[in-house]
Amino acid sequence: MDEFGFIDSIKQEAYMQPSLIRGIGDDGAVFSSEAGKSFVTCIDTFVEGVHFSKETMQPFHVGYRALAANISDLAAMGAEPAFYLVSIVIPQSWEMKELSAIYAGMKELAKKYQMDLIGGDTVSGESLILSITVIGRADKGKARYRSDASVGDVVFVTGTLGDSQAGLHILTNQGEYRNSNYFIDRHRMPEPRIPFALGLKGLSRIALNDISDGVASETNEIAEASNVTIALNDEEIPISSDFVQFPKQLQHQWKYFGGEDFELLGTVREQDWEEVKRIAEKTNTRVSKIGRVTGGYKGHVLLKIDNKEERLEKKGYNHLSR
Secondary structure, three states: OOHHHHHHHHOOOOOOOOOEEEOEOEOOOEEOOOOOEEEEEEEEEEEEOOOEOOOOOOHHHHHHHHHHHHHHHHHHOOOEEEEEEEEEEEOOOOOHHHHHHHHHHHHHHHHHOOOEEEEEEEEEOOOOEEEEEEEEEEEOOOOOOHHHOOOOOEEEEEOOOOHHHHHHHHHHOOOOOOOHHHHHHHHHOOOOOHHHHHHHHHOOOEEEEEOOOOHHHHHHHHHHHHOOEEEEEHHHOOOOHHHHHOOHHHHHHHHHHHOOOOOEEEEEOHHHHHHHHHHHHHOOOOEEEEEEEEOOOOOOEEEEEOOEEEEOOOOOOOOOOO
């Protein structure tokens, strides 16, 4: 199959978004603007050998997880997913059936959120590279920003932390593990928190960040953007019941610096915390209070652990670190 045959093979038979006028087939996609809405766009690039490998992921999981990471960014912005574009660099080592499986993984998740594939690019290269752009919509004035945290806010997270890295550990280290399928699925097929994030749109102010590089990095980003101090309590950081089977040093590393859980970290006014819990229950989302926004050192994150308080450094995965 040549490039054009491949493009034809990934076309949608029908559009799911009513605002889409023209998808794949021309030099650009066309969709109509909507009154009272703001468009939100995010992009992520995934490189074989850096973000994934055939040893730990099937092609279906590569596509599913790559799109999930982008949709999680939309959740953190308070945006409803609508469209996505995919550019792919294809090496000779990848067979056509594997490439089709990548798109099948994306298609399965996209269908869940009624997203339309509206374009992209296909080229050959030395290693497989997947670059995805997503476009979502937020009510005007309701896009969420990291800079909106304020002193006195409750700090919260969804789900449990460290699970994705635990799943990768299981895939790369032979052994007997409890509930291994759960951790592996959390690594391969994360679920973005879109219903929960959209449920929060009635709140007047909330800061959100998605946990892609680790909660230490994401919390520091909110503290820096909002010019506040955030104080976390280690005992309140949520973990799954079987997470304790791993060595304590790895638990700490994965919880704070592992990343790729694609949960949401947020801060909200004390008086809105009960509403956040109600929305979490309604959307079947686990939510945990893990700290407070305080005054003091601006742009710092403090962690109370073992009856001591220490600064939680902005560490996590960084592509440009040496």
